[in-house]
Structures are given as structure tokens and as C-alpha cells.
Amino acid sequence: MTSMATDEDGVMAAASAWLARLQRDDVTERDGLDFEAWLAAAPANRSAYQRTLALWHEFETCADGVLAELAVDARRPASRRAPTRRWLVAGGASAMAAGLAVAVLPSLLAPPEPATYATGKGQHRKVTLPDGSVVDLNAETRLSVSFSRSARRVELADGQAIFDVTHDERRPFTVEASGRIVRVVGTQFDVRSRQGDLRVTVAHGKVQVRPSATAASGRTFLLTPGQRLEIGRTGVETLQTVDPQEALDWRTGRLVYRAEPLANVVADLNRQFVEQIEISDPALGEMPITGVIVLDDQAAVMARLSLMLPIRSVPSQRGLLLLRK
Amino acid sequence: MAPSGPSKKPAEDGPLIRAFFEKRENLLLFLAARTRCMATAEDLVQDLYLKLAALNDGAVDVRAPSALLYRMAANLLVDHVRSTQRSSQRNNQWRRETRSAIGGEDIVDEPAADEVVVAKQRVRQLAEAVAALPPQMGRAFRLHKLEGLSQAQTAQAMGVSVKMVEQHIQAxxxxxxxxLRA
Incomplete structure (x- = not known):
């Protein structure tokens, strides 16, 4: 065994010890401070802990399924039970935790819908399409749907939506937005198209993004889970890795930002609330925000924002004006 | 900064809020040890932040911001664990998370058929790994992690000390x- 492998073993052992210690019924601030010191001691500690934590959470999500499986094992060689309804529900929980696609019971599908869907300021809407795919529309979003025997086509004129697409190899599902065609077979992903800026984030499955007939140029991308492709209106393409769940969080009224310029955050908020926010100077709009914004009411959101950045808001003629503190 | 204007002026970034933002990721990992997923841990961090904001930082004499942050985080955990620990609660939570409303109708979300297969294989893998643990270790893991007993309850059920339970869990x-390394 090389010394590096031994080191890694040691780090994993320490990470396991920490995860076990934090399970104490009477965990204290001392545990927290010691834990933090250990995290800071070496970068490998943090990643080892994160790995054990991911497995720990997976066991939590699958607990009922694993228990059922263990019970079956104990009764072997008795015939294997078919997965029960309860098991399927547990599977659903794990699929959701991992940000996977979730299909809806066909018997409860909404009746066939008109071809165009739209939302106004602050509105969210969940739509079930004739094939069972589910679309979550964010505020100020407009899209149209046309299904045929061989294709499922959605045109996202403007806005943001999460698509949970049912699997149908014979009928590919495409979303056309900002001069690009996003093509999938069965998957879950988020598309955001605002003023010609396109952003596609994949939670599960594979997604192809290629220029549409109207686009001047552009490359073809194949995105995998956790990848986010941004194409600016000027054609600049950026590919980055994100936590797929974050991209889907707006459905539950949570906006998650990592070093997002204030101006973009304000643009998002202005789609959610009637009272419009303005930023006093462009430099302020460049300030990055990292954190979670819970969209309950605007006054509370503004108060939290003023704690995240050195800003304050004052009433103005059109709504609110953000100033440097 | 004149003391004029509304009496409840926006709080400035006191040492506590600053410490919070510096340590946010660490606090998240600390809390996540006891939540069912990272999203729940994020919610708890957010709760912690709201509590801090309500403290009116500037007015509090904070000599050791880290200690106070972790004390508050530990208290949050106690409340959180108390509210989710009972196993009946666990099922309720599932029901909540696997349901969503469409047009006011409560429906159950279920995974697509191909994902059921993948999830099923993974559950079997997890179960096999648990079944392969040495008996006492496996029992401790099963009672504590899978059946949701606290460390003390697990110790009682197994007739061993709490410290021994922690060692079993660690191992x-x-x-x-x-x-299960990928």
C-alpha cells in the first residue's frame, strides 16, 4: 500500500469518525468548533467528509427500500417479493432527492390543453402535457406546444421553465429558445431564455443543444447532469458545473445564487413582485451575491438582501431604489 | 452615519453576521450530518441566518462569534431532530415530498420506469453492503440509521454503551x- 493510499484511508476514517460524532444526541458547540478546525486543517478532509455525507444521505432517502430488501434477504430462498407500492414511493423520494425526473400518474393527468401557456408577474404554473411530461413555468414566461406523431415541440418565446420529460424514443422532445434547439429523449432540465440570453441546466439525462435554423452560428453541445450551458445574446458560450437541484429550486420559491451580480438578482425579483426595484448605479449592480433567497414577501426579501450586501432600499416613484449603505 | 431616520434602521454587518458568511459552508456541513438531505440543511442554515438577523448583531456583545454560531446551530439541530425523529414522522415526510398538487388535486409523483430500475439496483447494492457488515456493526447501523433511533435508543436496544454505538456507526x-465507492 502506498503512503498516499494510507493517507486517504486515514482521512476517510477521520471523516467517518466526524460524521458519527455529529450524530450524538447532545451535540454541542465544542463539537462544532472542533469539527470546523478539522475541516480547515486540510482540503482533503472536507472532500472526504462530503463523500461520506453523500452516502449517509443516500441511506436516509432509501432507508425503507433498504430495510425491505434486508427483510427479503432474511427470508431467502422464499420467493422475492415484487416491489410494493410503498417501495415505489420510497424510490420516488430518492429520485427527487437526486433531482431526477419524476413522472406523474397517467390517470391523474390534466385534460388536453390549449397550445399556448403564459404566466404573469409573480405567477408560477405547472402544466401536464398530453404525453405526461410536466412543465413548471416561472413568472413572466410564455411558451407554445405542438405535438405530432413523430415530434414533441415546445417553443419558449421568453421566460424560464423546468421540463420533466417522459421517455419516448420515437418522439424526441425539443425546446426552441433564443436561436437554439434543446433536444432530449426523457429527462429533467431547466431552460431560461430572457432577452436573448439562454441558459440550459440539466438535472438528469442527456440534453443536446444546437443552433436553430434562425441562428447565425453556434456549436452543438451535449450536456450531462449537473452541467449548465449559457449562451449570451452576443453568442458567448460558457459551460459550467452546478448543483442541478439549485437550478430547480425556484419551483419551491427559493432562488439560489453563487456569485450572481446584484443586477441579475434584481431582475429575477422584479418578475416575482409587483413593486419594481431599481439600482442606483451600475457599479452596485455588479456586486456579487451568494446565498439563498426565500420568496415570501417583498419587504422580508429586501430586508434579507440588505443583510447580504451593504445596501439599503428607499421608496421611489416607481417602486424601490437600492442604494449603497 | 447619523442616528436619524427610522428607529429600526437596517442592521449593519456586525461580527456575528460576518462570521456567519465566512463560516456558512462549514455550518452547512455541520448541520447536514443530521438532516435527510442537503436541501434541508440549506433550510436550517437559512433559519440560522434569520435568527442571527433578528438578534440585532450590533447590539449584542459577541466575544466569540464562532462559539455562539455553533451553539445556535446545535440548538437548531436539537429542535430539528426532535421534530423529525419519530419513525411515523419519517413516513409523513416522505408522503409530503412525493406529493405535489396539480390544479388543487393532490397527486403522488412516481419515478419513470427506467429510473425505477436504476433506483432499485442501487437500493439492492446498499442493502447488500449493509448485510455484509459484521453483525453488531450492522445492527447498530440498521437501528440508528435505517430505523431512525437515536444513539441512546440504539444503545438501549442493543444493551451496549452509547460510546460503543458511536464506534459501531463510525466503523x-x-x-x-x-x-460502495464509485
């Missing part, structure tokens, strides 16, 4: 991580 985590 189980290590063993399972090695076995």
Missing part, C-alpha cells in the same frame, strides 16, 4: 464508504 460508515 460502519467507513466500511460502507469503502465498499
Amino acid at each position: 460502519a460508515i467507513r466500511n460502507l464508504s469503502q465498499r
